[in-house]
Amino acid sequence: MVGLIGKLLIDAAFLCAILAAVGYFLYSQKDEERYFKISNWLFGIQGLFVLGASALLLYLVITHQFNYYYVFEYTSRDLQFKYLISAFWGGQEGSFMLWMMLATLVSFGLMKWTRKPYRGPVLFFMALTQIFLFSMIAGIHLGDFTLGASPFRSLAEAMPNAPFLQANPNFVPQDGKGLNDLLKSPWMVIHPPILFFGFSMMTVPFCFAMAALWKRKYNNWIEPALPWTLGANIALLTAIFLGGYWAYVTLSFGGYWAWDPVENAALVPWIIGTAGIHMMVVQRKKNSSAKASIFFAILAYVGIVYETFLTRSGILADSSVHSFVDLGLYGQLVVFMAVISIIGLGMFLYRYNDMPNPKRELNLMSREFLTFSGAMVLFLIGLIIALGTSSPIIGRLFVANPTPPEVSFYNNWTMPLAMIAAVLTVFGQYIFWKRQDPESLARELTWPVAASCVIALATIMIGGVRNIEYMVYILTAWFALIGNGVIMVRLAMKQPKVIGGALTHLGFGVLLLGILASSAYNSNLLDQATKNYNKAIVQGKVTDEQGFKKTQKVNFLELKLNEPKIINDKYKVTYEGYTLKDQARPGQQEYRIKFEPADGDGEQFVMHPQVYPMLSSSTSQNIQWSVDPDVRSGLFSDVYMYVSGSSYVEQKNDQLKKQNKGATAQPASSTSDTTKVQKIKLKKGQTVSVGDFDLHFTNYVPVDSSSLQDSTIVAIRAHLQLMPRGSDSSVPVEPLFSVYSQNGENWSYAPPVQIPGHNGTIQFSSVDPSKGEIELTIRGIDKKVKDQWVLLVAQEKPFISIVWLGTFILMAGFSVSIFRHWDRERKKS
Amino acid sequence: MKPKLVFGIIAIVGFTSLLMYNFGNSISTYTNFKQASHMGNAHVVGQWDDSKDYGFSMKTKQFSFFMKDEAGNVRRVIYPKHKPNNFEQAKRLVVIGKMKNGVFYADDMLMKCPSKYKTVDASQFKNSKASNS
Numbered sequence: 001m002v003g004l005i006g007k008l009l010i011d012a013a014f015l016c017a018i019l020a021a022v023g024y025f026l027y028s029q030k031d032e033e034r035y036f037k038i039s040n041w042l043f044g045i046q047g048l049f050v051l052g053a054s055a056l057l058l059y060l061v062i063t064h065q066f067n068y069y070y071v072f073e074y075t076s077r078d079l080q081f082k083y084l085i086s087a088f089w090g091g092q093e094g095s096f097m098l099w100m101m102l103a104t105l106v107s108f109g110l111m112k113w114t115r116k117p118y119r120g121p122v123l124f125f126m127a128l129t130q131i132f133l134f135s136m137i138a139g140i141h142l143g144d145f146t147l148g149a150s151p152f153r154s155l156a157e158a159m160p161n162a163p164f165l166q167a168n169p170n171f172v173p174q175d176g177k178g179l180n181d182l183l184k185s186p187w188m189v190i191h192p193p194i195l196f197f198g199f200s201m202m203t204v205p206f207c208f209a210m211a212a213l214w215k216r217k218y219n220n221w222i223e224p225a226l227p228w229t230l231g232a233n234i235a236l237l238t239a240i241f242l243g244g245y246w247a248y249v250t251l252s253f254g255g256y257w258a259w260d261p262v263e264n265a266a267l268v269p270w271i272i273g274t275a276g277i278h279m280m281v282v283q284r285k286k287n288s289s290a291k292a293s294i295f296f297a298i299l300a301y302v303g304i305v306y307e308t309f310l311t312r313s314g315i316l317a318d319s320s321v322h323s324f325v326d327l328g329l330y331g332q333l334v335v336f337m338a339v340i341s342i343i344g345l346g347m348f349l350y351r352y353n354d355m356p357n358p359k360r361e362l363n364l365m366s367r368e369f370l371t372f373s374g375a376m377v378l379f380l381i382g383l384i385i386a387l388g389t390s391s392p393i394i395g396r397l398f399v400a401n402p403t404p405p406e407v408s409f410y411n412n413w414t415m416p417l418a419m420i421a422a423v424l425t426v427f428g429q430y431i432f433w434k435r436q437d438p439e440s441l442a443r444e445l446t447w448p449v450a451a452s453c454v455i456a457l458a459t460i461m462i463g464g465v466r467n468i469e470y471m472v473y474i475l476t477a478w479f480a481l482i483g484n485g486v487i488m489v490r491l492a493m494k495q496p497k498v499i500g501g502a503l504t505h506l507g508f509g510v511l512l513l514g515i516l517a518s519s520a521y522n523s524n525l526l527d528q529a530t531k532n533y534n535k536a537i538v539q540g541k542v543t544d545e546q547g548f549k550k551t552q553k554v555n556f557l558e559l560k561l562n563e564p565k566i567i568n569d570k571y572k573v574t575y576e577g578y579t580l581k582d583q584a585r586p587g588q589q590e591y592r593i594k595f596e597p598a599d600g601d602g603e604q605f606v607m608h609p610q611v612y613p614m615l616s617s618s619t620s621q622n623i624q625w626s627v628d629p630d631v632r633s634g635l636f637s638d639v640y641m642y643v644s645g646s647s648y649v650e651q652k653n654d655q656l657k658k659q660n661k662g663a664t665a666q667p668a669s670s671t672s673d674t675t676k677v678q679k680i681k682l683k684k685g686q687t688v689s690v691g692d693f694d695l696h697f698t699n700y701v702p703v704d705s706s707s708l709q710d711s712t713i714v715a716i717r718a719h720l721q722l723m724p725r726g727s728d729s730s731v732p733v734e735p736l737f738s739v740y741s742q743n744g745e746n747w748s749y750a751p752p753v754q755i756p757g758h759n760g761t762i763q764f765s766s767v768d769p770s771k772g773e774i775e776l777t778i779r780g781i782d783k784k785v786k787d788q789w790v791l792l793v794a795q796e797k798p799f800i801s802i803v804w805l806g807t808f809i810l811m812a813g814f815s816v817s818i819f820r821h822w823d824r825e826r827k828k829s
Numbered sequence: 830m831k832p833k834l835v836f837g838i839i840a841i842v843g844f845t846s847l848l849m850y851n852f853g854n855s856i857s858t859y860t861n862f863k864q865a866s867h868m869g870n871a872h873v874v875g876q877w878d879d880s881k882d883y884g885f886s887m888k889t890k891q892f893s894f895f896m897k898d899e900a901g902n903v904r905r906v907i908y909p910k911h912k913p914n915n916f917e918q919a920k921r922l923v924v925i926g927k928m929k930n931g932v933f934y935a936d937d938m939l940m941k942c943p944s945k946y947k948t949v950d951a952s953q954f955k956n957s958k959a960s961n962s
Contacts, residue, residue, distance in 0.1 A: 384848065391856050397849075399858035403872045409855035413848070544889045544907070548932050552909035554890040624915050644911040645885070791890075791911065 003068060006056040006152035007139060013049035014134040016042045021127035028120030028214065036120065040111050043127060047104035054097050057151050058088050067172045069158035070094065070151045076178030078615070082189055087179050089192045092312055092327050093137050093151035098193060100133050103200040106228075110204065113825070118221055121211035122204075129203050129301075132336045136329055149327040181585070181614045181626055187246035191239060195266060198235030199304050202273055204228035205280075206301030206344065209294040213347045218290040218355050222280045225297070227822040229277055232300075234814045236270040241807045252627050252642045254795060255519065256803065259410045261316045264389040265307035271382035273300040278375040281501075288358040288368050296375065298344040303386070305340050309333040315392050365436060370428040377421045384413045415473060422476040422512060425505035426483030432501070433487065448486055452479040463521070473516060480509030497820050504813030511806025517799035524555045525573075525639070525794040527565040556644060559593070561726050561788035572596040575790050576606070577726040578648060587623075588612035591643055591790055595632075607632055609643045609792070621660055625649055635801055641794035647787065648726065651692055655759065678783045679765065684772050689725065691760075691782035696721040696730075700767070700774060703736065711740040712749075718764050718774055722755060726788040731756050735764035735776070752779065859923065861898040866928040873924050873933065877916070878903050885912045896922060896933070906933045915940055 023039030026032075057070065061084050066072045074090040089095045107126050114122050139150025155162075156169045165171055208225035212218050243263060244256035257263065276296030283293040310316055313330045363369060387394060388405045395402025426448070430441060456475040465471055488502035526534070534553045536542050542550040559565060559575035567573055576592040589611050596604040610628035618624045629642035643649075680688055682697040689695075703715040715738035723730035735753040739746055752761035760780030767774045857872060865871035875898035877883070883894035892908045894916075906924050913919075919940035926935035 380844075387848070387852055391852075394852075395856045398853040398856060401858045402856045403859060405852060405855040406870070409852060413851070542889070544891065544893070545886060546893070546905070548905070548907070549930070550889060550891070550907075551929065551934055552891070552907070552936070554909065556890050556911075558887075558890075622917060624918075791887075793910075 002056055002060060002065070003152040003154060006053050006060075007150055009049045009053040009056070010134070010137060010150065010152070011140065013046045013053065014131070014138055016046035016049065017127055017130045017134055020046060021124055021131060024120055024124035024127055028124055031116075031120075039123065039127075043104070043107060043111075043123070046130070047101070047108075050097060050100050050104065053151075054088070054094075054101060057094060057097070058085065060152075061085075061087055064176070066174070066176050067154055067170075069153050069155050072155060072173055072176045074176070074179055076176040076615075079179060079184075082186075083179055083184050086183070086188045086192075089196075090179055090183060090188075091151075092329070093149055095192060095196065096133055096136050097151065099196040099199060100130060102193070102197045103130055103133070103203065106197075106200045106204060110207075114224060117215045117217060118208060118211040118224065121214045122207040125207040125210045126203060129207075129340075132339070135332060135336075146328070148332065149329060178615060181612070182250065184585075185246065185250055187242055187250070191242045191246060194235055194242065195239035198232050198239055198266070199269075199308075201228050201232035201235055202269055202300055202304055204232065205273070205276060205297035209297035210344065210347060212290075212294060213351045216351065216354060218294065219283065219287050222284045222293065223821070223828075224825060226277070226280055226284065227818050227825060229273060229280065229297070229300075230814050230818045230821065233270060233273050233277065234811055234818070236266055236273070237807065237811055237814070240266050240270060241804075241811075245804075248640075248800075249631050250628060252629055252793070254522075254640060254793070255797075256800070257519075259385075259388065259407055261389045261404075262311050264385050265311050268307055268382050268386050268389070269300050269303040271378050271385070272296060272303045275375040275378035275382065276300050278371050278378070282368050282371045286368060287356065289372060290355050291352070291358075292372065292375065294355070295348060296379070298348060299379075302337075302341050302344060303382070305337050306386070307389070309337050310389060316389075365431060365438065365441070367428065367432045370424060370431055374421060374424045374428055377417050377424065381414050381417050381421075384417075385410065415469065418512060419473055419476040422480035422509060425480050425508060426487075429484055429487045429502055429505060433491065445483070448479065448483045452482050455482070463517070467520075470516060470520065473512070477509050477512035477516070480512065481506055482509075484509065497816070497823075500813050500815075500817030500820060502813075503816060504810055507806050507809030507811075507813055509806075510802060510809055514799055514802030514804075514806050518797050518803055521798050523796050525557055525567050525571070525641075525796055526555070527557065527567055530554055530557070555793060557641075557792040557794050559790050559792065564596075566598050569598050572598050573794075575726075575788075577728055577788075578646070578790075579728050581610075585612040586615070589646070589648055591646070593641065593790075593792065595639070605632060607639065607641055609641050611643050611646065611649060621656070623652065623656060633801065637796050637798040638800045639794065640797055641792050643790055644793050645791040647692070647789050648724070651786075658759070676781065676783060677777060677779050678781075679775055679777050681773055681775050689785045690778060691784070692725055692786050692788070693755075693781065694723045694725050695762075695776075696723070697774065703738070709740060711742060713739045713741055713746065715739075716764075716767065718776075720762070720776075722762075725786075733762055735762055737764040737767055737774075752777070755781075861900040862902040862904045862928060862933060863900065865933065866931075868928075870925065870927060873898055875899060875922055875924075877919065877922060879917075896924065904928075904931065904933050906935050908935045908938055910938075913938060913940060 020039045020042035023035050023042060027035035027039060060068050060071050061075050062081075064071065064075070064077055070091055070093055074094075075084060075087045079087065087094075089098045103126070107123065107130075110119070110122055110126060134148070136148045137151055138148040139153055140147045155171070155173075156165050159165060205225045205228060208221040208228075212221040240263070243266065247253070247258070247263075248256040273296075276293065276299070279289050279293035279296050283289045312327075313333050315330075358368070388410055391402050391404050395405075426445070427441070430436060430444060436444070452475060456471070456478045459465070459474050459478070460471050465474065484502045484506040488499050488506060491499045491502060533542070537550050537553055540549060540551075544550050557565070557567070557573070559573065561575055561577060564572045564574040572595070574594045574596070576594050578589045578591045581588045581590050590608050591610070593607045593609065594604065595607065596602075607630045609630040611625055612628065614624040614626045627642045627644075629640060632639045678690070680690065680695075682688060682695070684697060684699060687694055687696040698719040698721060700716045700718045703717050715736065717734050717736050720733045720735070721730045722733045733753055733755065735750065737748065737750045739748050741747070748766070750764050752763040754761055758780070760778065763777040763779070765775050765777040857868070857870065859872050859874045860868065861875075862873055865873050873896070875896045878895040878897045881895040881903075883892075885892045890909070892910065892912045894906055894908075895903050896906045897903045908924070921941040923939040923941075924933060924935040925937040925939070926933060928934075
């Protein structure tokens, strides 16, 4: 019932969007106010319907109605409330709805603030893109073809061929599959909305560019479009930053960036959008780059649609760790992309000769030329990343079954371009604010160049940089930082409002420095023994157990419980044990790794990497463990670590394996003859170690006889504390020892007590009151005391803080620019 | 033609061909062990051969197992990290690395898992019972 209403709401909203688009089209052509009013109403109602449908979907999720495919696929009963809400955008359909809601919000802004003659066409194109988004979730059947995948489809509709559903179409699963554990993160709550807000706003420059082409007014669209484009850029940048930070602190690939297609999907539009901003700024000042500004505005949105296609069509399923699965939208996404590109570029070519030409002057010292060069460099970087991301498609030109490109492809191409961009920012900024000839420019740049050289040299020497490309890179980055810094200070003294550009470019320089330091100078934290072992490997002296030569270095840090190791003469690192934290995620272990300064004085800290069973993919036969790294952030370097293995995890796996074997091989066999039996004697207050446990004997006490059989002569209970070694929690075990008489003979009665969460048992087998000593019979636990260990991957990452700082400066710079352009716009209207 | 235009065209063509050439070199195709021995970095696709020994060695800190590629060749694979957690469940493995002396030294390994909340199969409904609503 709810599903039907949801579907109807989406269909009605779809219809409203189409009607609104028609209305905006008529308004654009006929310029009659009533068309605009009606269309605005229709579009507003469309927004309400989408909101209603989203609320219904959320309702289905919160009330756990697993007969709906979406609810079954992405949620489960044990999800916390905040993750139930974020599961709404955990799948393709929901994230399309989120995108549409945010696009509606943006459209309201456009209705209010856009002036004639652009507002009709702008809103027409906005509605058009909304129609495309609707087509992805409409779920309308047209013969054999279904338009879009409805979020409200039932299990039976989603999987018509599943036998259990054919047998019983009304089948409702008791629980859903749940959200992927990696998505159960606070970042999941904020990252997608910001990303899609960025996508929605990036639609605006496209709409304005199209409106400019339609109305043949190629200049005035810049001013109203600029704040939106800047806003889109900040939103995308924030989303990229959050995504990178999320990956860094919760995934185990060990960094904030991996050139994964899904990361690139947000980066490419951001870069092209930034190129567009450059052209728009020039166009606003001098009306000389109408073509380029329109072209980039169109391209930024085409980039968003293209990357949406890549990540949502399933084409990247092999090459990305987190792209969506194909929902059968492949064809529709191709159409979306084709239509947007054809309309956009077609209109562009159609009006090409009509657009004003820049005055023919190739003056290398003009701000137009420099800004244009900057935009072109950005565009090339975007193009290269898009090319790499497209390897499953474009790679077919070279090989039949292409793999993703090596990471070096991205690095080798973007690095030199980034260096060129860094240098251009300074020249561009110096010339942007003041007409310069080569001589005056050279004079002005003398000091910044000298300062950059000195500081770069110092950086190279202190950092021990050997690579020549890195040296040049460092020089250009410092040049960008210092050159733009000088400009910014000068501007700030006269006109603080206009420092946005200089501040952004300064941030770019900072970001470049941070990226190099944090990615090229990572080092694994290893103890001396492992380092020597690695040296031997490099010399080819190590063979493994099977007699093969070992060629790969060991990057693990192995720590035994309470046995410190010295690392790099800097830290003394100790594994201090673990805590079971069932309340966070059932079965989660939090490890305690203590870092002390090697020489004794100074600050010490404890890191807490975690390991937990992935609920969504673990089965009763196999626990799939996942890790949550811990990062200790510092001003100069971060320490990053995750647990690769531990004795606890190993023991759990063994235990499970034994259970499975026992269950399948000998279901009826008694355990008595196969399990290990050992007898140990203990005095009061004594602790012994057996297998993975420490056993502490506190005391024994007589048992209240009323609870026992009448024939009992004596009954005592031993108070024992059983502690899994390394854990800081213990379980009390209180086995009974009693003697009773039957037929004139004395018998002892001492039932074995099961160890909680373990197969073993403890039996109180005899007592020697004169010595205060008891004897315990322990079954199912290894006699040998087992080492407790943890295998870590730990890295020191220098200057990640600088990456974040650079990103924040970029955001601040863009924000200053928004305020400036927005302020001017507001005064006009 | 104007020299400026010629220069521009040469620059664009040169850049594009260099880029595409480099791109072509940096991607490779999914292959098998036999061919991998003639290649530098190779991506080999296959399945875990569970009839032979496998495991992580605490001594040499490496995970080794045998993999059968799509052409049926079985080779030992050495992976210098811990055993990936979903290893046993993986339907298909992609190992990325180099073939040396009949052993594949993988730097990276990707797993295609059947049940990773992606495809639905009936076995997942084991613990649930039918009800009407």
